[in-house]
Amino acid sequence: MRLTNVIITLLILFLNNAANAQSKVASVNIKTSIYCDHCKKCESCGKRLEEAVFKLKGIKRVDIDEKTKIVSIVYNTSKTNPDKIRQAIVAVGFNADDIKGDPKAYTTWDECCKN
Numbered sequence: 206m207r208l209t210n211v212i213i214t215l216l217i218l219f220l221n222n223a224a225n226a227q228s229k230v231a232s233v234n235i236k237t238s239i240y241c242d243h244c245k246k247c248e249s250c251g252k253r254l255e256e257a258v259f260k261l262k263g264i265k266r267v268d269i270d271e272k273t274k275i276v277s278i279v280y281n282t283s284k285t286n287p288d289k290i291r292q293a294i295v296a297v298g299f300n301a302d303d304i305k306g307d308p309k310a311y312t313t314w315d316e317c318c319k320n
Contacts, residue, residue: 230265232279233287238300238320239271247318257297261285 239254254276258267263284268277278290291301298310311319 229281229283230279231282232277233290235276235278235287235291235294235301237269237274237276237294238306239269239274239276247315253297253314254294254299257293258290261289261293264290 237254254269255267258264258276258278261280261284263281264278265281266277266279269275270277276294280286280290291304294301295304295306296310298306298308298314300306
């Protein structure tokens with residue numbers, strides 16, 4: 206009977222840890238200032254936004270929809286948060302929701318990516 210109790214306790218602990226790990230993943234949609242699919246393909250500017258977000262710890266996925274100007278991000282809530290993600294986007298010159306992109310970073314973009 207003791208072995209059964211130990212197994213049940215271990216199973217409960219395992220399932221609890223698995224549930225906690227799943228609850229640490231969240232997603233956020235951020236309105237940004239990407240204007241066309243060229244901004245994703247340009248050799249010098251193309252990956253700027255995506256790379257800026259992936260530099261943050263805990264980022265799992267980044268999807269950019271240039272038609273809706275929405276960046277969808279899946280992240281680990283114990284490692285980052287939407288405000289940090291917005292700041293990473295702003296730091297490379299893109300707007301993030303109601304926060305304007307860094308004008309100094311924007312000046313480093315190629316003319317083809319400026320609007």
